[in-house]
Amino acid sequence: MLFNSLSFILFLIIVLALYYSKIFNWTNKKRMLLLSSYIFYGMWNPPLVILLWISTMIDWTAGKRLAIEENQKKRKMWLILSMLVNLGFLGFFKYGDFLLENFVIIMNAIGIDFQAKPMDIILPMGISFYTFQTMSYTIDMYKRKTERARTFLDFALYVTFFPQLVAGPIVRAKDLITQFYEEKKATTNQFIWGLFLLTIGLFQKVVMADTLLAGTSDDVFGSTKLLHGVDAWVGTIAFSGQIFFDFAGYSTCAIGIALMLGIILPDNFKYPYASLGFSDLWRRWHISLSSWLRDYLYIPLGGNRHGITRMYVALMVTMLLGGLWHGAAWTFMVWGGLHGTYLILERLQRRYLPFEITKWNGMLLAFITFSCVNITWVFFRANSFEKAWNMVKSMFYMQTGGEKILDTFTIIKVTTVIAIMFLCHWFMRNTSMKEVSLKTSPYVLGVVWAIMTFLIIIAQGSGEQFIYFQF
């Protein structure tokens, strides 16, 4: 079910009515939330709820054993079982066709004539998110960093909690399960703020991403022509804005909906396009994934504990796998590789060419970071290396005579939206929406809310799927 759909509006009203009615005690409210979450997921493809159940059962059992088992070998076996099942699901459903395709290429390259029919496997929505979430529980249990969930219901709800089930934030067990132990109820202010966040999230998705930016990005990346540099840049920054508003919009909706239930989810974005460098970027962009990769991949790979070379290798491997997490294609690996390279270059700069960041050079640095990030988005969005390379050549005027496909108004529209977005990120980078709202007159907030609602209504989105659902 999509947040930007009529079904979801009805669904949410029913869930909230049941949640705040007096007919259920807390345990039954949690049961109701769990059932609602399965319905939320099953409305897309009911049989795939079984995967959620299997993942839940395996990690609940593994967690239970890890809590009581003292034998280190046996503990490791339970951890491996959990990893095998979760990564096995991910490997089969997400990377099955990709692995098969590459296997065929390798076979043919070494002279073995081998052909295989694509398996055409359905990618279960949000599988990358809930497998990572549930794995974090088992790994933390193994490392004794978290306590075992008190009841199966609490754990199942942690894996399946509908606001963040399909596209995050990827929440750690200690941050979410513990919230299920005591009855939760939003205060009036929390409920209103949650509704406001839901509106902002929908505004980001329906108006900013789908209405103002997606068309330009689709036109440019869908074009088979060699493009003029301006068109290539405008298409790229349009995608840059689209993916931010789409994904941050989903996270904002998720945080808002959870808050309406009295549950607090962590921030997933903190104005990332005003980042001062790439380490800063990854502390601001998809925070729950980057912290997951840091804690469960980068640090176990050695992190910065075994010298500089090993640290760079760990960094690069983490970013390459982070790229692959986004999709089963080599272009995503290149995207991750570019980010890995940026991070390494940044660390080299800090070591050999350190400089102080002031308010004067900060904005320039943020702009350079943003521009470099835009180049990586080309590989993320392009569906082939050929397309990506043609885009890069156009962007850097390495080819002449590129075709113009965007009209003047579209160029002005996209550059204006992106410039405003960049400035908003810059001015908001050290504060939060909540802080700003507390300093703003309720009348102004009301007017902003009304304008956003009006724009969502006149945008009349056709229920476009969130980009990150496919990851």
Add this chain to the structure above:
Amino acid sequence: MTRAKVESATKDDVVILGSSRAYFDIQVDQWKKLTGKELLQLASTGSSPLPTFHDIVNNTDFDGTIVVGVTPGLFFSTTFPKAFPWERPQAKVDHYFDGTYAQRSNFLLSVPLQQNLVLMSADEEEWADDLDLKSLLRNVHWGKRIPPPAQPPFYNFGDVSIPRNISMMPKTVTDTAFANSIIKVWHFFGKGSPAPDKDGTTSFFMKDVEKFKKKGGNLILIRPPSSGGVRMGEKMGLPRERFWDSLVNLAQVKSYHFEDYDQFKNLTCPEESHLSIENANYYTEELIKILKKDNALTIQKPN
């Protein structure tokens, strides 16, 4: 919703397939009034009827009556899956099979809104007079960086209702300038269309015709009216003898060309391709009379 009804339709049911002419010209209320039976209207604008016919023949047990409206420029256009007249109806067929429960419930929930509110965005056509934000922005053209769109502005001229039906907006009949704007679009499409693939489309269709006949189905071909410049263009580019007559000879099913009937041959289409609501009701009524007289339909109005 209508496609789902085909699954449980009986021998007495009638399904209409075709392009926008079959959609505009056969009015479901009039049909029900005169036959006592609900018509399953599955014709679709800008579409070849071949993908939908293929779906019904191959994916259902339906053995009732299928009326296929032949708009030559679309019927004989192509079988290429990525071509517009094919991709559009095929997307609808795919949606029927692949649509999620969430999409179905969204549709059901949208019905009361559609019936009680004015929609600002019409549909897949992306009309020039849509009022949703994306359309408003799409229609702003500044400067001469790229050439202006070659296609003239295409304004919405039909009202869609549930159960599936479309009728011409009265404005198209009363406002000649508006009707002319639609005519310009037909002429633009006519001039820009690739050459028809008569052999490919006919061969594809005939395979399904044979299958449908074997199942005991009753196929009827109709050629709804066109007029003015559009008719002239069709006579030149898709002459009756080479296209319609050839198809009828091969199909060996009951077929009705508007030019063969005094009731129809002088009907004028306000925008040269579709009938006004009044004439569409008249066309539906007269067509039923002709079909009944010819024993082409198995149903009769109950007493």
